[in-house]
Amino acid sequence: MLIRIVKMSFQPEKIDTFLSNFEANKSKIRAFEGCHLLELYRDQTNTNIFFTYSYWTSEADLNTYRTSDLFKGVWAKTKPLFNAKPEAWSVDKLVSLNGDVRNINN
Template sequence: MLIRIVRMTFAPARVPEFLALFRETEHRIRQQPGCRHLELWQDADHPATYCTHSRWDDAAALDAYRQSALFGAVWPATKQLFAAPAVAFSVVPA
């Protein structure tokens, strides 16, 4: 299993746009082959900062999603709302 964390900081005025985009697409992301889990977290101290936490069968499943038309539409739209670059990393259970 591969766990992917993506931390994103948005311009505060753009947060509603991000939340709408996430809510519109989260079910389709969860349906991607190899996606086992997806949830959205909000930073307790910085309300315009969110993290996605997703679990994938393996790196190949995540890479396949990152090559999909869905990712090709969602990620550029999300990036336009950023106030700072995203920080993304993958981990595996120890």
């Protein structure tokens, strides 16, 4: 499983345009072959910074998406909205904790 994290910083006046485009395409992206999870996060302090977090079966599936007409269309509308170069990471999950860990020592 490949996890992809993308950090994007937008011009403040372009955030609504980005969110509309994401809303219109999120289900198509999630339904793309090999995509198992798609989430969007917003920084609490710098509210023009967003992160996408997605799970892919493999790097090949991610690359197929990145060369697809869907990605090209989404990216063509997203790229002009940035106020900084986006950053992306492909990572491996090492640890995952679920549930209440506050009482772990009790």
